[in-house]
Amino acid sequence: MPDHIHFAYALGGDTHGQPLTEDAAISAALHDDAPAWLHLQADHPETDPWIDRHLEWLDPSIRDALTEPQTRPRAVRIGQGLLVNLRGINFNEGKDPEDMISIRLYIDSKRMVSMSRFRLRSVETLAQAISDGNGPNSAGALLADLIERLTDHVEAQVQSLEERADKLEEVSIAHPGGAHREEVSDQRLELTELRRYMGPQREAVRGVARSDVDWLSEADIRKVEEQLDQITRVGETLEATREQLQAIRDEIEGTRAERLNKNLYVLSVISAVFLPLTFLSGLMGINIAGMPGVNWEPAFWVFTGGLGVVTVVALLVLRWFRIF
Numbered sequence: 001m002p003d004h005i006h007f008a009y010a011l012g013g014d015t016h017g018q019p020l021t022e023d024a025a026i027s028a029a030l031h032d033d034a035p036a037w038l039h040l041q042a043d044h045p046e047t048d049p050w051i052d053r054h055l056e057w058l059d060p061s062i063r064d065a066l067t068e069p070q071t072r073p074r075a076v077r078i079g080q081g082l083l084v085n086l087r088g089i090n091f092n093e094g095k096d097p098e099d100m101i102s103i104r105l106y107i108d109s110k111r112m113v114s115m116s117r118f119r120l121r122s123v124e125t126l127a128q129a130i131s132d133g134n135g136p137n138s139a140g141a142l143l144a145d146l147i148e149r150l151t152d153h154v155e156a157q158v159q160s161l162e163e164r165a166d167k168l169e170e171v172s173i174a175h176p177g178g179a180h181r182e183e184v185s186d187q188r189l190e191l192t193e194l195r196r197y198m199g200p201q202r203e204a205v206r207g208v209a210r211s212d213v214d215w216l217s218e219a220d221i222r223k224v225e226e227q228l229d230q231i232t233r234v235g236e237t238l239e240a241t242r243e244q245l246q247a248i249r250d251e252i253e254g255t256r257a258e259r260l261n262k263n264l265y266v267l268s269v270i271s272a273v274f275l276p277l278t279f280l281s282g283l284m285g286i287n288i289a290g291m292p293g294v295n296w297e298p299a300f301w302v303f304t305g306g307l308g309v310v311t312v313v314a315l316l317v318l319r320w321f322r323i324f
Helices: 023-031 047-054 060-067 121-131 139-174 181-209 218-284 299-320
Strands: 005-010 036-041 074-078 081-088 101-107 111-116
Touching: 005 023, 005 121, 023 036, 023 047, 036 047, 036 121, 047 060, 060 081, 060 101, 060 111, 074 181, 081 121, 081 139, 081 181, 101 139, 111 139, 121 139, 139 181, 139 218, 181 218, 218 299
Parallel strands: 036 111
Antiparallel strands: 005 036, 074 081, 081 101, 101 111
8 A cells, every 4th residue: 555545444334344455446435335434644645646646536625735744623514515624633652642633625525535644543443444444434434533533632631630620729829939830830731732722623523413414314413513513612621721720820829929038038137237347347338547446455346246236236226027
C-alpha cells in the first residue's frame, strides 16, 4: 500500500471489514454503491495527485478543504454529503495531548474519505474495530462512532486536567508558600489550548446533528446529539477549571505579596530605628575643629549610651503609633 494511504476498508455486506490495498480496488470501491472508507496522509506530496487521479468525483472546493494546512472544526452540508473537520487528542509520543490533531472528512451515504497529518488514536481504534468485523457498517454509524471516540478522549483529558487542578489546589492551600506558579501556568496553557477548539467542535457536532442528510438514521442522530451534550459538559468543566486555576493563581500571588509586604514592613521598622542613629553618628564623625568631647576620655562611652537611649525612645515612639 502506498505511504500516503493509511488504510481503506469496505463496509457493509459480505465484504465488511475487508481491507483494500490496491489503488484500483480502492478507486472502484469509492465509485461503487457499497460503502467504503479511505484514510489518507493529508500532507504527503502524493496525496493531491492521487486524489486527482482516483477521486475525480470530489468537488474541487472539497479537495481544497480536505488538504488545507490550517483548519478549524466545522460541518458543512454539500448536497447529500457532509464536509466535517474535527479535532482529537494528540497521543503521539513526545507530543502534548492538548496539541489537538485535525481530521478532515467528506462523507456521504456510500463514500467516506478522511485525512489527517498525524496519527489519531480514535481513527486507528475505529479502523481496527472495522477490521475485526465489529465496527460500524454504514456511513452514518461510522461518523457517529468517530465523533463518540473523539469526544470520549477529549473528556478523559479534561477530567485528568480537572483532577490535577484539584490536587494543585489542595497543595497550594496546605503549603501556600510553595513554588506552584510554574505548574499553574502549565495547566492554564493546556486548558487554553483545549478551550480553543471546544467551542467550534461543539458547533461542528451540532451541525452534523442538524444536517438532515438522509443517510443519518434516527439512531445515528441520537448518538450525535448525546455527544453534543457531552461536549457541552466538557466545555463547562473547562470553564470551571479555568476559574479554579485563576483562583489558585490569585492565592499564590496574594501569598507572595503578603510575604513581600511583611519583609518591607520589617525593613521599614529597622530603617526607622537606625535613621536617628545614622544621623547622630554621621554628625559626630565629622573632622572639623570644635567637636565636643574630643579631649575627654569618657566621651565615646557617653555618646554610645546616648545612642542606646535614642534607640529605646525610637522603639517606644513606633510602638505608641502602633507601627509594630
